[in-house]
Amino acid sequence: xxxxxxxxxxxxxxxxxxxxxxxxxxxxxxxxxxxxxxxxxxxxxxxxxxxxxxxxxxxxxxxxxxxxxxxxxxxxxxxxxxxxxxxxxxxxxxxxxxxxxxxxxxxxxxxxxxxxxxxxxxxxx
Numbered sequence: 001x002x003x004x005x006x007x008x009x010x011x012x013x014x015x016x017x018x019x020x021x022x023x024x025x026x027x028x029x030x031x032x033x034x035x036x037x038x039x040x041x042x043x044x045x046x047x048x049x050x051x052x053x054x055x056x057x058x059x060x061x062x063x064x065x066x067x068x069x070x071x072x073x074x075x076x077x078x079x080x081x082x083x084x085x086x087x088x089x090x091x092x093x094x095x096x097x098x099x100x101x102x103x104x105x106x107x108x109x110x111x112x113x114x115x116x117x118x119x120x121x122x123x124x125x
Contacts, residue, residue: 010041036060051081053095066108073104075112089124 001009014037041055059073079095094117101115 006045008043010039010043012039013037033062034059035062049083049085051083052078053081054078064108067105068108069103069105073102074100075102076100091120091122091124093120093122094118095120 001011003009014034037057037059039055039057041053044052046052055077057075057077059075061067061071061073063071075097076099077095077097078099079093081091081093083091097116097118098112098114102112104112
């Protein structure tokens with residue numbers, strides 16, 4: 001969705017139903033699967049070659065009594081990308097994921113990895 005010539009928004013969603021005949025033979029995939037998910041992504045090109053991306057992600061996981069956190073999960077991330085015109089197909093990116101340091105357990109007993117900062121240099125050919 002283009003809101004302005006330099007501002008785009010993307011929204012995606014997922015709903016899935018997973019079933020098994022017997023709970024005691026259910027795999028970890030079934031117990032820890034995402035049941036509902038909504039993602040949005042805001043992209044703002046604030047200068048030639050520069051882009052800011054922000055994405056919130058909300059998930060509702062399958063019920064699992066072993067999970068030490070809520071089955072509802074929200075993440076926020078952001079990154080800045082720079083594509084220098086003189087460098088052709090080069091993109092440099094710095095970003096942060098899990099901005100609010102959510103302690104959600106994607107798998108029971110395994111908390112989210114914490115706030116993560118990253119830098120990427122990408123060259124396409």
